[in-house]
Amino acid sequence: MTKMKESSHEEVMTTQMTMIQAINDGMRLLLKEDERTIILGEDIGKNGGVFRATEGLQEKFGADRVVDTPLAESGIIGTSIGLAVNGFRPIAEIQFLGFIYPAYEQIMTHVSRIRMRSMSRFTVPMVIRAPYGAGIRAPEIHSDSTETLFTHMPGIKVVCPSNPYDAKGLLIAAMEDPDPVLVLETMKNYRSQREEVPIGKYTVEIGKGNIVREGSDVTLIAWGAMIAIAEKAADQAEKKGISCEIIDLRTLYPIDRDMIAKSVQKTSRAVIIHEAHHTGGLGNDIVSIINDTSFLYLRAPIERVTGFDVPVPFFTLEEHYLPTPARVVEGIEKVVHF
């Protein structure tokens, strides 16, 4: 455990954590500090979750608060709605984003619009956690990144942390939010890095991106597992004399338009990187944001490096689906040498 200087006058106790440990720690705090917190999901109790996100929590807080549910995503979200309107604060774990579709109706028709339909008389403050993304050689259908199915949905917020600090801070912020929040957890980063994470409660503001690297020639916009890809590409571009600024969006709705605009107005170029399919991907919205805010600053058309319009392939071919540093470097060179 070490002390991290968080602001000029305050020292915060921190410890090394992976992303999955930071998520576990966040949920432990939420269970401890708010008796309304209840966690529902498949295999999350005794087993501690297939990724161990809830490890030890049922043992500590009991089977009434960390609940092994039947294997039914619509039932998990549907009963979470009932719990949430009746005073509880559910965290619903969907084992993999690729399995959320049976619950899509509940999320689209009820979670997202019960506030609107009842003129705020009924609200469902709840968090839905879902591991997502490719690149861990998982069996088929475990690797989807269909975030735009949810960013397109008015009434919910969508966050996507890429590192341990943001994962815990965004989870706590999501639980404190009066509206439902979908937390997409990039599986590839669950254990890929350790960093100092505060041991107490803190939040990362929903709707705020993070500039993870400052640069002057081109803005790379990414989230989740694509941050590491963007960083590798930026390192390679650096060697070619190109300076990249990297934005980790962290929140996919509501998106941090001001940060995107400010950065692109500085660099005049943008490359958007996402592992979701090309058509209808969030990259299109980001292009629109740049168009709306920064059109006259642009010195090149915006480039998108994305997954293809194909189902995520079986894992022996997934590297050919996912954006690679090499593809991103090509995109960077294209906009820089336009």
Place this chain on the structure above:
Amino acid sequence: MEQNYPIKRIIDDKGILVDESYEQTINEELVKDLYYNMLRIRTYDRKSINLQRQGRLGTYAPFEGQEAAQVGSALALEENDWVFPTYRDHGATLTFGKSMTRTFLYWNGRVEGCVPPEGRNIFPPAVPIATQLPHAAGAAWAEKLRGTKNASIAYFGDGATSEGDFHEGLNFASVFKVPVVFFNQNNGYAISVPMEKQMNSKTIAQKSVAYGMPGVRIDGNDCLAVYFETKKAFDRARNGDGPTLIEAVTWRKGAHTTADDPSKYRPAEQGQHIVDPMERMELFMKNYGYWDEQWIEEMKEKTMNEVEEAVEEMENYPAPNVEDVFDHVYAVMPKQLAEQKESYLAHLERR
């Protein structure tokens, strides 16, 4: 299987008490309460159809024929219970305390129509099919975790039993043994598809076996049977004995909605033999000395006046507020949405 779920009746089609164990429990106050509420919601229902035909209301889903099922079940609730209705259950929600003006407003395209009075836990009607069953289980689960005696009721039709959420709702409720009553109104048709094409089981009550919960099949046109059997199910729920599936066998006398024409799919003679639930109550009241002509006339006048006043209120309700398009989507409006609102309002200003 069917013989394991005989239809429970307290009064028969001729209004004769067939279950004498209720002789002492049935009293004038209850009988009048049931009849009055059926009269009230029928007056409301027929008025709604007329208003729709006159272009004064949007598409409307009538419930005539199901008054006994809706009133009997709703009067069995306690005030802190939770109600999860569908779009055909406004008879039940009106009986439980929803405002009639707001119910008219709902059918006139006003979101205000979804808002129940303070202190009444009535969810906006489920429009997709069976999605409200897990909600009812979840709300009941919260009551169980808090250790209260409150329970919830989910209303749904025969077609809803084909949906996955029917299974997920009943399964969660029984696994966690939560205080919920799943109240099915088997009215014979899901829009145009009759029960025998909807399922291969002869009863809906038998589906309870799969969830290890009691299943009760009642004559849904016998208001007394509905009331007492629903009460029993709620007693079990409040005592910690978990959920119950009730099948109230009834009949949708009218169309699915005012936009539907049942002559396309339902033979005219079908259902003609079914004695109307209000007629049956009337026969019972006459047979057992509860019928009071003067009281009936007073109640008819009272309900007519109430309905007319509610229509007037609905039609004179303040015009919908454009800002409501934007204002209840998030607790705090995201910046981009605030800009969309501002830009649209500015557009309206310019017109």
